[in-house]
Amino acid sequence: MLPAEWADWESRNHRLAWLGLNQDGFRERALAAIARYGASRIALILGTSTSSMGETERAYRELEADGHFDAAQSRRHAHAPHMLTEFVQAALGTRGPSMTISTACSSSAKVFASAERLLRAGLADAAIVGGVDTLCGSVAYGFNSLELVSRERCRPFDVDRSGLSLGEAAGFALLERVDADKAAPRLVGYGESADAHHMSAPHPQGLGAELALTDALARAGLAPSGVDYVNLHGTASRHNDEVEAALIARTFPATTLASSTKGWTGHTLGAAGIVEAVIALLAIERGLVPGTLNTQTLDPACGPQIQIDNREREVRVALSNSFGFGGNNCCLAFAAGVGA
Amino acid sequence: MSATFEVDIEGVGVWSPELPNWDAARTALCGIVRAAADPAARPAPTLLPPTERRRAPEAVLLAIEVAQQACAMAGREPGELAHVFASAYGDLAVNDYLCATLARAPLEVSPTRFHNSVHNAPAGYWAIATGCMRSSTAISAGAATFGAGLLEAALFAHSESAPVLLAAYDVAAVGPLQDAIACRSRFAAALVLAPRSARAHARLRLRTHASAAELAPSATLLQASHCDNPAARSLPLLAALARRESGVLQVAAGSSAGLEVEISF
Numbered sequence: 001m002l003p004a005e006w007a008d009w010e011s012r013n014h015r016l017a018w019l020g021l022n023q024d025g026f027r028e029r030a031l032a033a034i035a036r037y038g039a040s041r042i043a044l045i046l047g048t049s050t051s052s053m054g055e056t057e058r059a060y061r062e063l064e065a066d067g068h069f070d071a072a073q074s075r076r077h078a079h080a081p082h083m084l085t086e087f088v089q090a091a092l093g094t095r096g097p098s099m100t101i102s103t104a105c106s107s108s109a110k111v112f113a114s115a116e117r118l119l120r121a122g123l124a125d126a127a128i129v130g131g132v133d134t135l136c137g138s139v140a141y142g143f144n145s146l147e148l149v150s151r152e153r154c155r156p157f158d159v160d161r162s163g164l165s166l167g168e169a170a171g172f173a174l175l176e177r178v179d180a181d182k183a184a185p186r187l188v189g190y191g192e193s194a195d196a197h198h199m200s201a202p203h204p205q206g207l208g209a210e211l212a213l214t215d216a217l218a219r220a221g222l223a224p225s226g227v228d229y230v231n232l233h234g235t236a237s238r239h240n241d242e243v244e245a246a247l248i249a250r251t252f253p254a255t256t257l258a259s260s261t262k263g264w265t266g267h268t269l270g271a272a273g274i275v276e277a278v279i280a281l282l283a284i285e286r287g288l289v290p291g292t293l294n295t296q297t298l299d300p301a302c303g304p305q306i307q308i309d310n311r312e313r314e315v316r317v318a319l320s321n322s323f324g325f326g327g328n329n330c331c332l333a334f335a336a337g338v339g340a
Numbered sequence: 341m342s343a344t345f346e347v348d349i350e351g352v353g354v355w356s357p358e359l360p361n362w363d364a365a366r367t368a369l370c371g372i373v374r375a376a377a378d379p380a381a382r383p384a385p386t387l388l389p390p391t392e393r394r395r396a397p398e399a400v401l402l403a404i405e406v407a408q409q410a411c412a413m414a415g416r417e418p419g420e421l422a423h424v425f426a427s428a429y430g431d432l433a434v435n436d437y438l439c440a441t442l443a444r445a446p447l448e449v450s451p452t453r454f455h456n457s458v459h460n461a462p463a464g465y466w467a468i469a470t471g472c473m474r475s476s477t478a479i480s481a482g483a484a485t486f487g488a489g490l491l492e493a494a495l496f497a498h499s500e501s502a503p504v505l506l507a508a509y510d511v512a513a514v515g516p517l518q519d520a521i522a523c524r525s526r527f528a529a530a531l532v533l534a535p536r537s538a539r540a541h542a543r544l545r546l547r548t549h550a551s552a553a554e555l556a557p558s559a560t561l562l563q564a565s566h567c568d569n570p571a572a573r574s575l576p577l578l579a580a581l582a583r584r585e586s587g588v589l590q591v592a593a594g595s596s597a598g599l600e601v602e603i604s605f
Contacts, residue, residue, distance in 0.1 A: 040550030142454030326464025
């Protein structure tokens, strides 16, 4: 439930956003940063694919006899992509630059890149980034129409995989310059690219994904052998996993471990970037590389990097891949803080 | 006060039914009245193959048309430019189709129209048409969408030392969505921005500040007729460019943040 003061914002997406803000003490940390730097020095950049479009769908299902929206739905709080960010801005009180990135399933990975540029240029002192996506009819029936949804729980990189499982999630991160806390894990690189190939199928050789990965490594000043773990996009669609498995196999040595965590979370679409960035950060913090849930027999395209089972090992550097419709790619590189 | 940075404008593109290119827009923005041409029905960007041009949604056509114009004026190969596509509402026609179909017969949702519903569909079609594999971003920021896009694109050009294409577009709401979204007009504008450039038409000096108040220079009839369209928030900047008027503009770049844009020639 949203608190009464936010009643105008009622939608499944904003309810999940509110739930996410209140996890793990995030809202308190964000408010403390606002108090420390000043609200106008905090940027807010969130990713979403469908935002609160579920409310628009509902308004169409509940049209008045004259074909118009119900009076309660003729509101601005739920019918445009940016409403997610406006809601979070209202809830937290940030007053710096704000925008919504909506590049399908890479949305909440790209927020890190845009925020880094604002911080680097001195246009903000901290940035709240993240993403929220919830199930709605267009996503459920749309992915169904593309025959991309599995009838069973998704099995990423399995030789018998049969498509993705849809999920929903909210996630947030507070970014500050490295000096603010040298022990905190850090964003050390990112890469953004386009496939220039097809609206809903990946580049057959994974060239766009490779450009994003190569750029992330270059910015981080890392060789592939310096990467301990890669959280893969790994949707369990036939094409994505085949192309991504080949990319990992040809890029990394066997000492780099990789997995898809979508067996646990489902594909959370515009929130997948932040969810999997958090999993990469948890791998660094806990020294645990998650495996690939539900998968039994790896596709022969997989190299030795891709793990079915959880493994304990020190993780100093972790990457996260996110690819979206429109051929939109983003790769993030995180590293342990100094002394951490 | 925040840091300032500079970028140059190398190219401009504009499309509305009355002003189908920068030349027409520049003339109108300079106050020169020409015999009214018939309004254009839809843009027809030549970068798209003819079949795509016929089938493409209007939002895609608007965005690609202005992007192509701006690249041509800049003398830049379109496939070489990182790009930022900015739209407050995205493809309102495809949203109307999806919501109406879901309410009536959800299993009839068209897979093509579903993948066209992603906010980055115009950016995706642009990348495919131009073979561009560089960074491709699609943003939305409500009424402040143009300013947020300008900030994102200009900052990319500055921090990556690379040219960037910005295309801002919004189309008219159709169907019941008109009850929630006021936009009734179609407007798109594009800029090619680059760090210090030998082919600059103008230089922008930018900084952010904590006010979303916009100070337009003189309002024009053109602005009045597009005041419902977030992409038309580009008009004060376009007017300064057309008239080659140096000065300072305030552009909203968030619901409570602004971008101060000092333009010089």
